[in-house]
Amino acid sequence: MIKLWDIVNEEVRMAKQKTFLTFYGGVNEIGGNKVLLEDKKVRIFLDFGQSFTMSAEYFTGWLEPRPINGLGDYFEFNLLPKIKGVYGKEQLAFTDVPYTKPKIDAVFLSHAHVDHMGHILFLDEKIPVHCGYGTKMFIESMEKTGSVNFGEHQYNSFRTGRKIKIGHLVVEPIHVDHSISASYGFIIHTSEGPVVYTGDLRAHGPRKEMTKEFAEKAQESEPIALISEGTRMVETEQKKSYSELEVEKLSNEIVSETKKIVFVTHYGRDTDRFRTFYNVAKNNNRKIVISPKTAHLLSKLVEDKRLHLPDPMKDENILVYYKRKKTGGFLETDYYVWERKFMEKMVNYKFVHEHQSELVMNLDFYQFAELIDIKPDPGSHFIYSMSEPYSEEDIEDEVMHNWLNHFKIKFHQLHASGHMNRSQLTGLINYIKPKQIFPIHVENPKLFKAISKTVQLVKYGKKYRV
Ligand SMILES: [Zn+2]
Structure with a gap:
């Protein structure tokens, strides 16, 4: 006999087990990736990048957001999501979002391109930032030789294959080949199953073996979801790209x-x-x-x-x-x-x-x-x-x-792209065989539909169950 108490317990278990993804960037645009992954009580961001296209609507050349106004100029045009427990106190000073203690457990950076990490400067410095060893060096060099300051974060550097525990979540960075070294994809072992995030990747660069290794590990994990980039997911390519x-x-x-x-x-x-x-x-x-x-x-x-x-x-x-x-x-x-x-x-x-x-x-x-x-x-x-x-x-x-x-x-x-072309990406996804696909970092995500019926076209700020 099923007791009421069991039903309640089951409901509590269901509520606890749900894993969600919310996309605050990289939606119908190339770059600006900010993916919130929530699993039970653990919340992490995958990348925290700067959007190029969105900010270009209001800012150009010398007309830039004013650093003195922190997030104020960004919130004015919805260039960053108004969410609590993410940003630093000083950054929120001139906004209508009150400061609250961090509600994010960690931020993982796939690589050191600005469209993937540029906005970490707004993060609450109490939130640890995990990135590759090389990425940390790129950040230090950018701060030293440029005018940018990404903030005093608690950086935790990783190498490929490491398993990083955030609460009950295990995050596994795997190196990939891209147009900047120290680039990674991630396998996130959630309570519902593995979620794979490609970051940015290519298969025709000098480190293509790394991408192959990532693909193999992603496939072996039998992911319930794949968050895939799609920079070159286009009808026809305009630009000539070499290896x-x-x-x-x-x-x-x-x-x-x-x-x-x-x-x-x-x-x-x-x-x-x-x-x-x-x-x-x-x-x-x-x-x-x-x-x-x-x-x-x-x-x-x-x-x-x-x-x-x-x-x-x-x-x-x-x-x-x-x-x-x-x-x-x-x-x-x-x-x-x-x-x-x-x-x-x-x-x-x-x-x-x-x-x-x-x-x-x-x-x-x-x-x-x-x-x-x-x-x-x-x-x-x-x-x-x-x-x-x-x-x-x-x-x-x-x-x-x-x-x-x-x-x-x-x-x-003469240029070699940092990204896979359409047929390479199609091959990768068919090989990994994820249960669900979330295309991001792509202008025309509908083209992913030709690969699989399980493509979920994402809307900015909407929460998806995986
Ligand atoms: Zn990139």
């Missing part, structure tokens, strides 16, 4: 066929791309010229032997470019303390001008004014190694080409 090896091969052709200087621009923190151009320079008996910022990042990352990066202080193929600052006389005191460390590897515009045929130089768009000093010979080359050939109406793209035309520099675009 990292192809970028190296094609860049090598450009460099080997010229006696002129070759400038390159890529995402500063994509150390695989740095390694590609480092190899290209070395293969052609050239040295690579980098900025003090990149030198700083490398000098930190060499601590992690697994990344196999050259030490800018010791490696004779690396030179560091110093711009004219303050006195213009390249004095030590002209530069920030963190920049001074690399001055024994210093070259300036005169050196670059005089050694054009011996160099591959990293030069970002925002540093183009240096070309005026360097005076490159006509017919020099510029390899644009980034995803966006900005949009056609983009003013920056026009300005970039104006500069290149002015100096008669030849433009090339």
Whole structure:
């Protein structure tokens, strides 16, 4: 006979067992991932990134949210969710959300791209932040060499395969290949079964074996749900994307066929791309010229032997470019303390001008004014190694080409994406066979429906049972 008490107990058990996902970012947009996972009384966030598209509606260029107003400017336009027990006291000071003690047990970061971790600066510092060892180094380097401060968090660094307990939850980070090292996907062992989160990942980079390992572990876990990125889940791809090896091969052709200087621009923190151009320079008996910022990042990352990066202080193929600052006389005191460390590897515009045929130089768009000093010979080359050939109406793209035309520099675009293409992603999902799929970090999530009937199109802020 079933007693009333058993029924009550069963109801209590059901209420306790429910596992939920709520998506506060990455919904119908690429980036801004903030996934709340609740299981019984444990609540964790998977990533806490900055949304690019949402903030771009109200802020552009110099019109930025004011740091003095904390979350006030973000809440005005619903750029961050108004939820209690997440944010720091000072950040909430000018808002109508009262401060309460943290109701989140931990935040897990998949990797150090801003659209996955940029908004941790608003988090209550009492909430522990879990991230890969490398991610921690990226964060430290960004804080040191930029104007950003992500806050005094209690960081807990992990490596692949570690099992991290948050209450009864077990979170397993597994490394993946992406356009920044120290990228991870997660298997979260909830009371209802494993939930897998891909983070951002690709299968054509130098560490594709890592993605394979992630796929195998995800499949073995027999997940009840998969939270999948879908950056390249599109009808037809507009952009040309190569593999990292192809970028190296094609860049090598450009460099080997010229006696002129070759400038390159890529995402500063994509150390695989740095390694590609480092190899290209070395293969052609050239040295690579980098900025003090990149030198700083490398000098930190060499601590992690697994990344196999050259030490800018010791490696004779690396030179560091110093711009004219303050006195213009390249004095030590002209530069920030963190920049001074690399001055024994210093070259300036005169050196670059005089050694054009011996160099591959990293030069970002925002540093183009240096070309005026360097005076490159006509017919020099510029390899644009980034995803966006900005949009056609983009003013920056026009300005970039104006500069290149002015100096008669030849433009090339060579890039390897950080993400799987549609057919690779379809293959991955079919292989993992999750019971349910939640597409995020994607502009057109409906395309996931072609893969499986169990796709749940997510709405911002809605709570889903898994
Ligand atoms: Zn990313």
